[in-house]
Amino acid sequence: MRILILGGGFGGLAAAKEIRRLLDEEHEVIVIDKKYKFSVGFANLWLMTGLRSDIRYLDLRMLNEKGIKFVRGEILSVDPKNRIVKTKDIDINADYIVIALGAYMNSSIEGFDKALNLYDSEDAIKIYHRLERLREGKIVILIDSIPFKCPPAPYEAALILDEYLKKKNIRDKIEISLITPEEKPVAGAGDNASRSILNMLNEHNIIYKPRSRALRIEDNKILFDSYEENYNLLIGIPAHKAPPIIKGENDWIVVDKSTLKTRYDNVYAIGDITNIKLSNGYSLPKAGTFAEHEGIVVANNIAASIKDNSDGMRYDGYGYCYIDVGNGTAALAEGYFYNNPIEVNIRAPTKKYRMDMEEFEEIRLRI
Numbered sequence: 001m002r003i004l005i006l007g008g009g010f011g012g013l014a015a016a017k018e019i020r021r022l023l024d025e026e027h028e029v030i031v032i033d034k035k036y037k038f039s040v041g042f043a044n045l046w047l048m049t050g051l052r053s054d055i056r057y058l059d060l061r062m063l064n065e066k067g068i069k070f071v072r073g074e075i076l077s078v079d080p081k082n083r084i085v086k087t088k089d090i091d092i093n094a095d096y097i098v099i100a101l102g103a104y105m106n107s108s109i110e111g112f113d114k115a116l117n118l119y120d121s122e123d124a125i126k127i128y129h130r131l132e133r134l135r136e137g138k139i140v141i142l143i144d145s146i147p148f149k150c151p152p153a154p155y156e157a158a159l160i161l162d163e164y165l166k167k168k169n170i171r172d173k174i175e176i177s178l179i180t181p182e183e184k185p186v187a188g189a190g191d192n193a194s195r196s197i198l199n200m201l202n203e204h205n206i207i208y209k210p211r212s213r214a215l216r217i218e219d220n221k222i223l224f225d226s227y228e229e230n231y232n233l234l235i236g237i238p239a240h241k242a243p244p245i246i247k248g249e250n251d252w253i254v255v256d257k258s259t260l261k262t263r264y265d266n267v268y269a270i271g272d273i274t275n276i277k278l279s280n281g282y283s284l285p286k287a288g289t290f291a292e293h294e295g296i297v298v299a300n301n302i303a304a305s306i307k308d309n310s311d312g313m314r315y316d317g318y319g320y321c322y323i324d325v326g327n328g329t330a331a332l333a334e335g336y337f338y339n340n341p342i343e344v345n346i347r348a349p350t351k352k353y354r355m356d357m358e359e360f361e362e363i364r365l366r367i
């Protein structure tokens with residue numbers, strides 16, 4: 001059998017490793033990705049303030065050493081009915097396909113390219129260089145639209161910037177604002193989670209403007225429906241969409257929330273590319289740990305179906321996220337998002353959680 005995994009990010013890697021562990025070598029496991037570097041998104045928060053200067057990554061070509069074939073190439077189309085994937089150079093057919101292509105970032109707001117993208121490692125380094133020169137003025141973190149991956153990340157960025165500016169003794173000369181179309185922070189995780197983030201923003205004098213979507217961005221100002229906002233440094237989170245080669249309902253791929261099956265035989269989709277509705281009306285957060293758990297469920301079900309045609313494991317909506325709040329500490333939010341009501345626990349910031357973040361990254365950059 002051939003199992004083809006589209007995308008070597010959080011979900012694709014978890015699925016590939018688990019399938020390889022569960023199935024004999026006679027079954028082929030292939031990962032296709034346009035990039036050969038996998039890195040952990042939250043490290044951008046550290047690049048952004050110079051806590052780290054290098055972009056750390058896992059070289060996906062090393063998968064070959066573990067019996068997982070890595071094919072580097074841009075996927076141009078997926079035919080889920082016939083299970084054929086086309087790249088520029090090859091067409092690959094498969095017995096099983098796991099679509100883990102993540103989210104694609106592209107803003108439709110005019111001038112959004114004037115913002116440095118917090119979700120891009122190279123831009124995170126550019127933010128640092130700009131910060132180094134900034135002595136006074138205004139930093140704006142601007143969220144284009146919902147959904148976006150790792151819902152706490154822009155809030156973490158604001159808190160870490162606050163710490164950075166305080167250390168340089170220029171916090172009183174620089175305003176930090178976070179402007180977003182969201183109603184409140186991390187709304188999908190429930191009221192407690194939102195409240196604790198709002199409290200932190202207040203404590204750190206971070207100006208918060210929810211329910212605001214920019215109309216246009218000019219060199220030093222952002223235009224909204226009823227007001228304008230000046231900026232000296234603009235950090236943006238562009239709109240997230242399903243990769244253009246995928247056509248689903250409302251763009252994202254619709255799956256069974258427990259098995260991650262699509263409506264095509266032996267085709268699964270996991271991670272950011274899916275849209276899973278929750279009991280509170282929000283969608284399952286787009287985050288790496290959810291993608292990984294889904295990948296493991298899918299891997300087990302593919303292996304079970306190959307071995308004895310049973311279909312046993314179910315995803316229960318579990319996921320967690322560290323929230324780096326600066327000063328060498330991080331909080332931890334974890335919960336079962338399929339429960340009704342959703343149960344998300346926010347554990348108070350500690351140095352231990354911040355150290356756990358580094359370990360989390362280190363494990364994922366190993367093969």
Ligand SMILES: Cc1cc2nc3c(=O)[nH]c(=O)nc-3n(C[C@H](O)[C@H](O)[C@H](O)COP(=O)(O)OP(=O)(O)OC[C@H]3O[C@@H](n4cnc5c(N)ncnc54)[C@H](O)[C@@H]3O)c2cc1C
Nearest residue numbers: 007009010011034041042075101102150271272287288289
């Ligand atoms: C600043 C920041 C902080 C974050 N913090 C956390 C956190 O603390 N915890 C957490 O769990 N998550 C966090 N995340 C979110 C996490 O990175 C994503 O949710 C996660 O990467 C989603 O996994 P995925 O497998 O669905 O997609 P991805 O990891 O994005 O992988 C998709 C892969 O598909 C490839 N691909 C896409 N299109 C094509 C194509 N046409 N052809 C070939 N290859 C293609 C891409 O190159 C990519 O490698 C953070 C993200 C950012 C940016």
